[in-house]
Amino acid sequence: MATLNSNVPPGPLADKWRTYKSNLKLVNPANKRKYEVVIVGAGLAGASAAATLSELGYRVKCIVFHDSPRRAHSIAAQGGINAAKNYQNDGDSVHRLFYDTLKGGDYRARESNVHRLAEVSVNIIDQCVAQGVPFAREYGGLLANRSFGGAQVSRTFYARGQTGQQLLLGAYSALSKQVGAGAVELVTQHEMVDLVVVDGHARGVITRDLVTGKFHRHSGEAVIIATGGYGNVFNLSTYARGSNTTAIWRAYKRGACFANPCYTQIHPTCIPVSGDYQSKLTLMSESLRNDGRIWVPKKNEDCKKAPADIPEEDRDYFLERIYPSFGNLAPRDVSSRAAKRMCDEGRGVGETGLGVYLDFAEAIQRYGKQVAARANLVNPSKEKILELGEAAVKERYGNLFDIYHEITNESAYKQPMRIYPAVHYTMGGLWVDYNLMSNVPGLFVLGEANFSDHGANRLGASALMQGLADGYFVVPYTIGNYLATLKPNSRPSTDAPEFKAAEENAASIVKRLLAAKGKEPVNHYHKKLGKLMWDYCGMSRTKEGLEKAILEIGKLREEFWANVNVPGSGDNMNQALERANRVADFIELGQLMCRDALAREESCGGHFREEHQYPDGECKRDDEKFAHVAAWEFQGEGSVPLRNIEPLNYEFTKMSVRSYK
Amino acid sequence: MVAEKPSTKNISVTIRVWRQPSAAQPGRFVDYPARDLNPNMSLLEMLDVVNDQLERIGEDPIAFAHDCREGICGTCSLVIDGKPHGPHHGVASCQTYMRSFEDGSVITIEPFRARPFPVIKDLITDRSAFDKIQQAGGFISIRTGSACDANATPIPKETADLAMDAAQCIGCGACVAACKNASAMLFVSAKVSQLGLLPQGQPERDSRVLNMVAKMDELGFGNCTNQYECSAACPKLISHDFIARMNRDYIAASFRAAFKPKPAAGSGGGA
Known part of the structure; x- marks a missing residue:
């Protein structure tokens, strides 16, 4: 049984991090170069950690499966990044950001971690501006903000609809500076395929060179995994096609506990599925809910009508109706489930009936009139107002409207967008303590790959905040505390038997995949897995459904290994093999997610068990039995994994029923 | 068709x-x-x-x-x-x-x-040359944790917006593929302009443009044809005006580098 000590420091909540930081062990500057840290992943968390650790003087190796660190999927985040700067003077504070995030996560995150996140949020904005990140500004030259779901203040910083891109390029430039200076060794197009554990400590990784197919061994005093989330287990999601679970899954199989795997975020505003060929779903940023109004027809028979033909009184603006105080800015899990309920009632729109409208007509009118008044136009015509309003909306959301048009061939200026929830983020991940170290000493896990800060639901604009907080401002302190306990230059030789065994393990998986020579392509199995997961472990879950899914996924796994066809060989670039290697892990992970969802007999945040709800359809938590983190421990192939528990002790906040009404 | x-x-x-x-x-x-x-x-x-x-x-x-x-x-x-x-x-x-x-x-x-x-x-090429250009100078040297408050330096909205226009580059390399000289000047100028427009980028403005252009030349990218196929192919429609901006920066930086007074050497050590 794994030991799960959260190592949360004592003391008042607001002082914990500050006090703890000043008591951490240090590594002397001349010794830092004698410690090597192997970092896997170079998204926001990985790149910021690599840059910062090498600035401190550690030897850093940064490994990515992409051809460049700039391709990591952090780049696709649209809306923004939260920070408790209170530049708007609207009452924001570190405590408020902490509280909103904790409540948004439905009281399933660790208090101390969330408070630290809120504290360092302000440093992140300073750091990024200094790097040259061109955040949106007001005419006076100061930084602009907007609102996101689950908050009643404007604390979100943004760079058009491309905030993730700009923040990642900022971290990438910091990393590039260190690579150019010879302080970071950058290894591209290498995929981590195993973790090397020596005497119970993580001491390196095995990678497969995706161009040559060769395996490589990397040794270090510590390993950092920052490889992102695992939402592609659903096949269709807003993730990049390459996003995968292999690094964290193989670490799990080497003893790292996997925490809350069933906590999945389903984002309410994505472009609906249109056909079986589809490879990914596209997000329409939450920022659109600042101005767009979400509705469905009141009457089922109106669903096939053109939206313009449905009069105002026959429309149900259901978020505004059900959640009057947050309205269209209700949190993601709440909004997604509400949309699903409307579609389940038969009031969904579009060809498949799985869609709701996101309507900008009112915003276009409002902005049109505002602009006309500012320009002193007397009795402007309807057309003029429309023209001015469309221009104003375009300035705010133009690139998102363009993406919508490219995909659907419809103009959202002229008719409402059709949207539907889609898999977007995974709150679960490898278990880590307050130091962001897993239960395998020496293995640190950052960003979406860990489970730490978002509880059972993540608020908008908090993923970027967490990734950068972990990489810039947390792990550079906490890893020193671990490294200081080791002798300098104590990393093992890559000839050690543990390295050999790990490489052989990774190679044997590749060999088996190539040897199957069955009848179906990898995608066939990925699609099947995705459908099972979406149907039984998606927006709503039941005992029967999950039990069925566990069995079905077991069968799918057998079928996959018996009947997959991976052409070609393992000694050159082979994209079918890359996919097969990842899908094999997704299948196993999918089963664990279902087990976790089955064991958690309550509803919280993104995890909704139909058996546990209030009469109005809201989540019914069970704090007595489930106020804990479930951390699953691998028990060997074919054995049921062990469910360990870390109790969540709320010292400072009262767990209450989460209400946005 | x-x-x-x-x-x-x-x-x-x-x-x-x-x-x-x-x-x-x-x-x-x-x-x-x-x-x-x-x-x-x-x-x-x-x-x-x-x-x-x-x-x-x-x-x-x-x-x-x-x-x-x-x-x-x-x-x-x-x-x-x-x-x-x-x-x-x-x-x-x-x-x-x-x-x-x-x-x-x-x-x-x-x-x-x-x-x-x-x-x-097949259809996959090695574009790591772009990373090497970036490593030669596409950054502002700011150590983590040493930044001042984000609102300490106001930046006019127009300047920030223009910097953002340049910053949108996705590093795909279409500009190089579209150019008969295989010039990377749109890519390089986008980064040089983004950082050169902002006050934070001023201390390294000269060294940045000189080093990035030198690396670009060394890696075998050609010179600009002035035909702007790059902008036409750019998925983010980045303007070739940034190339002109980079050329101005480059010339100014070259002159300053040639006539720069040298600081007294050997000030290291000490107690």
Whole structure:
């Protein structure tokens, strides 16, 4: 049984991090170069950690499966990044950001971690501006903000609809500076395929060179995994096609506990599925809910009508109706489930009936009139107002409207967008303590790959905040505390038997995949897995459904290994093999997610068990039995994994029923 | 052939694809049929479907670079019917949809072609040269934790917006593929301009442009043709005006470097 000590420091909540930081062990500057840290992943968390650790003087190796660190999927985040700067003077504070995030996560995150996140949020904005990140500004030259779901203040910083891109390029430039200076060794197009554990400590990784197919061994005093989330287990999601679970899954199989795997975020505003060929779903940023109004027809028979033909009184603006105080800015899990309920009632729109409208007509009118008044136009015509309003909306959301048009061939200026929830983020991940170290000493896990800060639901604009907080401002302190306990230059030789065994393990998986020579392509199995997961472990879950899914996924796994066809060989670039290697892990992970969802007999945040709800359809938590983190421990192939528990002790906040009404 | 009006019915096409097992081996075009395609399918999804068919019969699927499939990561890099990123302006290869093509057309798909971007396999090229240029100077040297308050330096909105226009570059390399000189000046000028426009980028402004241009030349990218194919092919429509801005910066920096007074050497050590 794994030991799960959260190592949360004592003391008042607001002082914990500050006090703890000043008591951490240090590594002397001349010794830092004698410690090597192997970092896997170079998204926001990985790149910021690599840059910062090498600035401190550690030897850093940064490994990515992409051809460049700039391709990591952090780049696709649209809306923004939260920070408790209170530049708007609207009452924001570190405590408020902490509280909103904790409540948004439905009281399933660790208090101390969330408070630290809120504290360092302000440093992140300073750091990024200094790097040259061109955040949106007001005419006076100061930084602009907007609102996101689950908050009643404007604390979100943004760079058009491309905030993730700009923040990642900022971290990438910091990393590039260190690579150019010879302080970071950058290894591209290498995929981590195993973790090397020596005497119970993580001491390196095995990678497969995706161009040559060769395996490589990397040794270090510590390993950092920052490889992102695992939402592609659903096949269709807003993730990049390459996003995968292999690094964290193989670490799990080497003893790292996997925490809350069933906590999945389903984002309410994505472009609906249109056909079986589809490879990914596209997000329409939450920022659109600042101005767009979400509705469905009141009457089922109106669903096939053109939206313009449905009069105002026959429309149900259901978020505004059900959640009057947050309205269209209700949190993601709440909004997604509400949309699903409307579609389940038969009031969904579009060809498949799985869609709701996101309507900008009112915003276009409002902005049109505002602009006309500012320009002193007397009795402007309807057309003029429309023209001015469309221009104003375009300035705010133009690139998102363009993406919508490219995909659907419809103009959202002229008719409402059709949207539907889609898999977007995974709150679960490898278990880590307050130091962001897993239960395998020496293995640190950052960003979406860990489970730490978002509880059972993540608020908008908090993923970027967490990734950068972990990489810039947390792990550079906490890893020193671990490294200081080791002798300098104590990393093992890559000839050690543990390295050999790990490489052989990774190679044997590749060999088996190539040897199957069955009848179906990898995608066939990925699609099947995705459908099972979406149907039984998606927006709503039941005992029967999950039990069925566990069995079905077991069968799918057998079928996959018996009947997959991976052409070609393992000694050159082979994209079918890359996919097969990842899908094999997704299948196993999918089963664990279902087990976790089955064991958690309550509803919280993104995890909704139909058996546990209030009469109005809201989540019914069970704090007595489930106020804990479930951390699953691998028990060997074919054995049921062990469910360990870390109790969540709320010292400072009262767990209450989460209400946005 | 590009459809004049977007198709609404399913279409069938032939794709003529560049197949090349590795950099060391010669490549050639191979035709594949792609039938009964939903017009809302993306071009990359069409390739997925063709690849599934190839894998089912144990043939090597067409290797192509892709990741986010929403036009922001810069991984996809196809020359479609002779144009980097295909027939439409301001989109990446992954944002090209089958409705753009006529039923029965032959679509030619090639990798980006430029000497500094050698082919790795089929449609995938090695674009690590861009990372090397970035490493030569595409940054502001700011140690983590040493920044002052973000609002300490106001920046006029117009300046920040212009910097953002340049910063949108996704590093795909279409500008290089579109240029007959394989010039990387649009890519380099976008980063030089973004950082050079902002007050934070001033201390290293000269060294940045000199070092990045030197690295660009060293890696074998050509000079600007002044024909602006780069901007036309750019999925983010980055303006060639930034090239002019970089040239001004470069000249000024070269002069300053030539006439710069040297600081007294050997001030290190001390107690």
